[in-house]
Amino acid sequence: MTELTRFYQTFQPTHYDIFLDINRAAKQFSGKTTITGTAKTQAIAIHQKGLVIESVQADGQNVSFTTDKAADAIRIDLAKTGNVTLMISYQATLTDSMMGIYPSYYEVNGEKKQIIGTQFETNFARQAFPCIDEPEAKATFDLAIKFDEHADETIISNMPEIRNENGIHYFDTTVRMSTYLIAFAFGELQSKLTTTKSGVQVGVFGTKAHQANELDFALDIAKRSIEFYEDFYQTPYPLPHSWQLALPDFSAGAMENWGLVTYREAYLLLDPDNTALDMKQRVATVIAHELAHQWFGDLVTMKWWDDLWLNESFANMMEYVAIDALEPDWHIWETFQKSEAAAALQRDATDGVQSVHVQVENPAEIDALFDSAIVYAKGARMLVMARALVGDKALRAGLKAYFAAHQFDNATGADLWAALGDAANMDVGAIMNSWLEQPGYPVVTAAIVDGQLTLSQLQFFIGKGQEIGRQWQVPLNSNYTAAPAILTDKSVALGEYAQLRKASGQPFRLNVGNNSHFIVKYDQTLLNDILNNVTAMDAISQLQILQDLRLLAEGGQVSYAAVVPLLSRFANSRSTVVNAALYQVAGNLKKFVTPDSFAETNLQTFFDQLSATQVARLGWTAKTDESNDDQLTRPYVLSAALYAKNTDAIAAAHDLFTANQTQLATLPAGIRVFVLTNEVKNFGSTELFDQFLLAYRRSTDASYKADLCAALTSTADVALITRLIGKFEDAETIKPQDLRAWFRGVLANDDAQQAAWDWIRNDWQWLEDTVGGDMEFSTYITVIAGIFHTPERLAEFKAFFEPKLATPGLTREITMDIKVIASRVDLIEAEKQAVNAAVAAVVE
Template identity: 70%
Template sequence: MATITRFLETFEPSHYDVYIDINRGNKEINGKSTITGVAHTKPVYIHQKNMEISAVTANDQDVPFSVDNKTESIKIEVPEMGETTLAITYKAPLTDSMMGIYPSYYEVNGEQKQLVGTQFETTFARQAFPCVDEPAAKAKFDLAIKFDEKPGETILANMPEKEEKDGVHYFDTTVRMSTYLIAFAFGDLQGKKTKTKSGVEVGVFSTKAHDPKELDFALDIAKRSIEFYEDFYQTPYPLPHSWQLALPDFSAGAMENWGLVTYREAYLLLDPDNTALDTKQLVATVISHELAHQWFGDLVTMNWWDDLWLNESFANMMEYVAIDAIEPDWNVWELFQTTDVPAALQRDATDGVQSVHVNVENPAEIDALFDSAIVYAKGARMLVMMRALVGDDALRKGLKNYFAAHKYNNAKGADLWNAVGDAAGMDVASIMNTWLEQPGYPVVTASVVDGKLTLSQQQFFIGEGKDVDRQWKIPLNSNYDSVPKIMSDKTIELGDYDKLRSDNGQPFRLNVGNNSHFVVKYDQTLLDDILKNIDTVDSISQMGILQDFRLFSEARQVSYADVVPLLQGFADNQSTVVNSALYRIAYNLRKFATPNTDEEKALKSFYGKLSADQYQRLGWLAKDGDSIDDQLTRPTILNAALYSENSGAIATAHKLFDENKNNLVALPADIRIFVLRNEIKNYGSEELFNKLLDEYVQSTDPSFKSDLSVAITSTKDSRMIAKLIEKFEDSATIKPQDLRAWYRGVLDNSAGEQAAWDWIRNDWQWLEDTVGGDMEFATFITVTAAAFRTPERLQEFKDFFEPKINTPGLTREITMDISIIETRVSLIEDEKAEVNAAVKKAT
């Protein structure tokens, strides 16, 4: 049995009749899975997990079977190969794991309630009903769901309900689809519906703990996203409806179940009257991401999990394409540049990182593939690069042909490249495979050598890295027409620099638009020319200069001490992308300053100098005439001003708190987090701490709850920190889905670091029992590593995690994070004095 990796090779399903009876009271599932298909071998294997199988028939005859929990299988001795109908009767637990079928908990008017939903990606459908739980094992499904129904409750599923009979809800037959995309949910729901131009019914649903107006924004974005995709893909939405459902307990951000997309409440619901623009952008892009999947991932699905990027990278790009089209004033591609791009560049520079395409077999390792910085962010950047190369006309034509060729079936990465390449008349595959199959990315060094402008490529590493002579086909995107579109060689010579500079009349630059996945190291001649003319350079390119400064500083190719004097030259820039890159560097300087020392005091003064003029210009409250950039930059500047201990900023925040203390949720959402955190840090008391914690428990506003979490975890009071740690395992206060954010908040607080680190080491088994097996479990290790910067913490990290290094799904994360901390510790020890001296001199 250990040699079998694909159950589809033994049994190929074509149709399921699934009956599931769910009892919330005794937390039990009883069901029968009837699967029609073709038996290719004797015996056949069907997936199950944590089930008690009571009977199995093949073509209506009882047959011998055995259950192996280690391989999550049922071995069935079918009498013959060929067309076979299997019927499997089973019992399973209804667990609180946020996987399979599970209850979400919430409260309305003091009454505790449950909403039951599903999460089947990656390999959790087998916890709900016996099935061939592999993406290529597509079939049609007839669902029949019975539950301990109460008056007024609603049930939703992938397809419309066709009838309810004797307490059983029967749904229309699905289209041909993968098991991980099956979904249903039931409970006391409210919803709002509309229709697209083409007649698709669109709905948004939530519990009644929320104000109905919180559904309006999502309904509008969902409707317009589907209309956009139908036009862009030139392929109709293939189902009669598209439901969006907010689940109170949900481990992922959202899940693209076909026709019934599920979300964390924070990524679907918002108050239209008081929500920050960046939160609206986030919610909109999450919705459009999931709806992009309805074609790319659902209609055409990756053949196996090694091509997960084919789903996620594409949806990650398309979320920005869609929102940019339906809300052009938001300049949402700038959000891509300030979130996805830096995440991808940082992660992908560490030796040992996974490539976008990764071979995988073990179910535990499948979940580890969901490295957001690689499969989502880098993969999306790779596709943005491809889109810029071929253009939208060829991309749309290629996608239309791709969907037509593979709809209701499965595909591999090569199928996408071939479709787009044929449409573009270009060998897209040979270019993109250099990015897909190799980890990391190149640094292109641009230098003037003997009067000639010369480019060379080499893999870029932060920290130790083994150079194995990787080479990429790099879309250079230069502002000089004589530069080739693609750099395939290790080194190219572009001609006489003085003549090129004279002919073009502007500084030489590469990666204009910052769309290609590489960094540029200019020699001093070229860099000085850019910096001298920086005011003539567009904001994305200015951001790119700062981005590369930061990465080269992290990689020890330049010193942070040399970058510090350059920052003031960007401080008055009004572009949000420039400010984001500027303060990302400033934030990185904090690791060199020991808390509560003169060096930290100097750094705070430097922050004050950087932010003073912008703080004066923007202030705390929105003004008539504020640009989109102003709205998005204000939080960055307020954060900097408060860190600098600007007395005016602190006093104004305190005044705003006092004016709204009886209704804190009414504070303007874009500044609320800073007002609350300022109050805890500078005017904190046990009474205030308890008040905010109570508000967190009582509130149903996801954005407000997030702000409260950040504020509460910033307390410097050791007694309050101890109280917080006690709440980590109290799901009535902190839901397991939100625990990582609370843990990170306390860990990043110098007053709470030790307590948080002690907790995770002492209660690791509890954590593993509670959220282990979830695709985000390994990120608790990532978060821990991100906070550590001393040799002592490095040793403690190794002592604790190295014994766990062979745990499936954790190996790569532990190995990489040890390397990341080692690199950080070495950098700090070597450059600390020099950097702090530069900061002091710059203040």
């Protein structure tokens, strides 16, 4: 049902008293919620979902009500408008959907245990208590919880516990906040605490299945992140504590509940002695992201879900700003370039993609807004552009003013642009709205026309796209002063190229630093000039050349065959970002070859050539003096050598496996996945499969479990593939939160793809019942679209998903992904012969 009238328009709560009595054994809870607020009309609606409402009182008198299941509502008729106190009593059931109030399952020494946690974003608070479950409906909350308590259990919430009476835990009154940020959890938890310089208590909590030292890294990052943000925002952290909680079952990566941030265990807890650097960086940025939200999202919240980007894009940028300040040796902005920027540019080039700012009314469609490549990654790139335009001084001054004006309240994107614009004395909104309100981005063509250096912009598409005259205000960031700071027109002439080149002394470049959201197509003269000077360029510039050529090739504007002979120029770079970009292009060549064909043998030889020098330099094990770049580059080149079926690489990995067979978890985390996968692919057996599957079930190390998943899903044994898919619906082995990674691994395996595709089509209803309420659900479709590349698979994809186009929350994803697969099929048909010939030529 379309929610054209938001419930907040009829009833505006100011305070909630919430009492919950939770019985884990029965998976039931009862509740009593008292809401004080203002009724704007006599007929009001309160959100609820799955609650059995027993009674409703208004100012102490029973009132009639009806339950409107379609609208997730209790509809109440009041005797008068104005101030009113509602008291609603109800019963409900704990869910197993990782939404609302739900149990998380884990084992300690073979004993099964559970802790209770919550997940209320986007609109699942209504599954826990009746409320106006909309971001704008901010109120204060008093929470009291009783549960079937055992000895040695802990209960935590957004605010500190102030007393325990008759087994009821009472928590301090919250500040004014949105319902989706309420959280609590209880069970047998261990914790480590510290205090920031300003006196905020910081804690990390996890189950006792983990070693105590697995909490240390997160505690350090959380403490220093809060201290950094208090300084950067020039606004104090507004709560007495900041708890970070790892839940064994958690659908998303993490959730910014105010004062009680919840995380998937993989993104909070880690072995400080054996975790790869890139995983440490991932955990650090996730923590910094969620803590950025404590101000941007929690203190000031978007007015409605159409401004979701306001929360997520900003936190996505700030996680890098923070970690760059806390760990400067990590050069974390390089990670932004090879992950966020690449994802945004790829996704945003498909016709029909959503804009960053999206109108949405139907609550069932809200979860579909969480397109990570757009709302998170593209939005963050927009804000990086804005930061570059206004500078850090104006950014910080604008944010301080923004927080002061809107704290404990709501805001829109226009409010942010106004604050930044005032601080920078610039119409930031006019520039940014061209990026915020329309989908896609331009390719800026730089060409010499009749001796003149000219620039023009046109929307860039991968696959078929309808040109409708979209234009952007493009921050060009050129290294030539003749180029305007911002390209506002369709085209512009900069002057006589020969004179400009002579005066500059360097090749003409656009988007220096790769911070603006566009790509560049240089004509052959300009491109040759760049390539002839490429070794003198910094790593980001080299990444950008490879990135733009890859996208232009995907979009059919240049030939992949022309890109192939350029790759060897970058093969010996010691920069991680260059290697990431290089092997992304090389990896894309795999779609042009048929498995076990002569063309694939040539491609494997090419991979061997690209990686040989680096493999010899880096080896399999870390050296005492190696750089962060060396650590992060090693996985790219080892993976390439193994794809190439390099006999030395296969033997080296097998030797490492044999030497560590009794303690595989202690293999160096940076190479462990390659050792395990190599063993399954080249030395596999039923016994090895059983050994790995048992290790997966027993381990609590998320990084090791991910490596085992990657290894197991690479098997070519049909019987083992069948057994593996048989575990997909066994939550004792594969938790629903982890299933997508297993499904993707099997689907990407040529020997197993058919079985995985058959499973998801046959058991789609089970999947929908199990994880269908999750904002990540549609990404199962994204995963399929990222792999399929034949006309037959496209036809099967359409046959299965087109009948589901009317499903709320799936419509855009299905439509987009049909285009994604179709464009890949067309590209392969057009380019396959030329690409294979180009690869054959470079390996002769």
